[in-house]
Amino acid sequence: MSEPVRSRGGFSRREFLKGSGAAAAATAVVGAPLVAPAEEATGLIRGAEEVTLQVNGKAHRVRIEPRTTLLEVLRYQLGLTGAKPVSADGCCGGSTVLLEGKPISAATTLALDCVGKQITTVEGLGAQDNVVQAFVHQDAMQCGFCTPGFVVAVKAFLKKHPYATEEEVREGLNGNLCRCGTYVNVVRAALEVVKGGRNG
Ligand code: FES
Structure with missing residues (x-):
């Protein structure tokens, strides 16, 4: 067998490939533990699988893929069409639901991340x-x-700020948009709950 051709730096192409292969293998081994905890935390699924979601106090078996959003499951599998697919990036608040009591955008939350919550x-x-x-x-x-x-956002906001002022209500709801411009009445509704002392 002929001697490998050496570069000016003293490395042959063959040595380089052998070295880079070993480096890749080492990276894979070193990298493995970084991935594993996240997979364990959320449960790892490959393709469509059945999982259980706790929605409005009831357990529901649903079939999801890793990319399935919570909004898709709610609307198209459970028939809960309250949360709306207004904006794919969740920027208007139309898909707001509570996850463990906190407001989230169902349009941008993976169903898999909601298992057990x-x-x-x-x-x-x-x-x-x-x-x-x-x-x-x-x-x-x-x-x-x-x-x-808006209703879900107001619910979550007043739970956290039961004595909110009008200014605080306006600030707290600024992630929700209304194309009809009904903001004044939405704020009045929130303040009615504050003044009525019925923020449970
Ligand atoms: S978009 Fe808010 S009432 Fe029509």
């Missing part, structure tokens, strides 16, 4: 909910498309 949608709040009732009293909707997201 409590999900509450506007349907789970129900018609007698104090915020829902305040929206009715204050006529805080026009087309109503943004309303479920």
Whole structure:
């Protein structure tokens, strides 16, 4: 066998390939533990699989892929159409739901990340909910498309800020958009709950 051709730096192409192969293998070994904990934390699925989601106090078996969003599961598998697919990046708040009591965008949250957590949608709040009732009293909707997201956002905000001022309500809801411009009535609805002392 002929001697490998040496570069000016003293490395042959063959030695370089052998070396880089070993480096790649070493990187894979060193890198493996960095990936494993995340996979364990969320559960790893490859392709479509069944998982259980806790929605509005009930367990639901749903079939998801790693890329499936929570919003897709809610609307197209569970028939819960309150949360709206208004913006794919969740920038308008139309898909707001509660995850472990905190408001999130269902449009940008993977269903897989919700396994084992409590999900509450506007349907789970129900018609007698104090915020829902305040929206009715204050006529805080026009087309109503943004309303479920606003109701859930108000619910979460007032839970955290039960004595919020008008300014704080406006600031706290600035992640939700209403194309009909019903902001004044939405703020009135939130303040009705604050003044009524019914922020449960
Ligand atoms: S009521 Fe129509 S988008 Fe808000």
